[in-house]
Structures are given as C-alpha cells and as structure tokens.
C-alpha cells in the first residue's frame with residue numbers, strides 16, 4: 001500500500017497502529033500494510049468499526065463538555081463527565097493492537113492482539129469484526145476497490161482482482177516473461 005494511505009490509516013487510528021514503527025522483533029507492522037491500495041477503503045471501514053464504541057463515547061463526552069447535552073444541574077453534569085471518562089478509559093483499552101496486515105492467497109489478513117486491561121470478550125468481539133472484513137476482501141479488487149466481476153484466481157500467484165485489473169496484470173506478466181525469454185536468448 002502506498003505511503004500516503006499507510007500514513008492516513010496510522011494517523012486516523014493511532015491506537016490500532018501504535019506499533020507501526022516498532023522493531024521487527026516485536027511486530028510485523030514495521031513492514032507496513034502488505035496489500036494493494038484497492039483495499040484501503042475496506043481496511044479503513046474495519047478500523048472504524050474497531051473504533052466505534054470508543055468514538056461514540058468520545059463524542060458523548062465532548063457534547064457533555066461543550067454543553068450540547070443539557071443536564072438538570074452542575075452536579076448531574078459532573079456525574080456524567082466522570083462516568084463518561086471512565087467508560088472512555090476502558091474503551092481505549094478495548095481497542096486491540098494490530099501486529100500484521102497482509103494479503104495471503106487472495107484474502108486480507110488482519111492480525112491483532114488485545115491490550116493489557118481490556119474487558120472480557122474483547123478479543124472475541126474484535127475477531128468477529130475482523131473475520132467479516134476478511135471475508136468481504138475476496139469480493140473487492142485489491143488494486144482499484146471495485147466489487148463487480150471480482151474473482152480470486154491466477155496463474156501461480158492467486159489474487160483478488162476485477163476483470164480489467166486482472167487483464168492489466170496478465171499483460172504485465174506476459175511482458176515480463178517475454179523480456180526474460182529475450183534476455184535468455186541473448
């Protein structure tokens with residue numbers, strides 16, 4: 001995935017990609033997002049889902065602080081603020097840490113591990129969400145994000161592509177093979 005999209009994901013979801021620039025002995029995220037640009041919207045949607053509860057509580061907290069949400073008195077507002085702060089702290093811990101994102105046999109693989117102090121069932125919840133998006137990836141072109149006519153196949157190297165990206169890829173492959181043959185003849 002190109003640098004610009006990689007940086008966008010890391011900037012939007014810092015809790016998920018906290019290990020993006022960590023050492024290779026600790027995480028495979030140091031290699032970045034090992035898939036085509038076409039899966040950017042899919043990965044973005046997945047990350048948004050993993051952030052959903054946290055972002056919802058964060059917006060409720062902001063609305064309480066700025067007065068959009070009205071309370072009957074100051075004591076009620078303070079009580080709500082304390083409660084929302086606590087919820088937000090827990091939901092931050094419930095966001096998993098990503099340690100690898102890659103394409104394998106034509107599908108998206110998104111590996112996470114839970115944060116210390118996460119609540120019970122967090123791991124299973126994250127895995128269920130991730131599983132859905134990994135399944136969808138087989139229906140999204142890895143190059144251009146299109147969903148029409150997408151297939152998972154290929155000569156030797158299996159890829160999930162739309163008809164036009166597959167034709168482009170085959171053309172490139174053919175050219176490479178021809179160049180190799182010419183090179184060998186010389």
Ligand SMILES: [Zn+2]
Nearest residue numbers: 141144162165
């Ligand atoms: Zn395509």
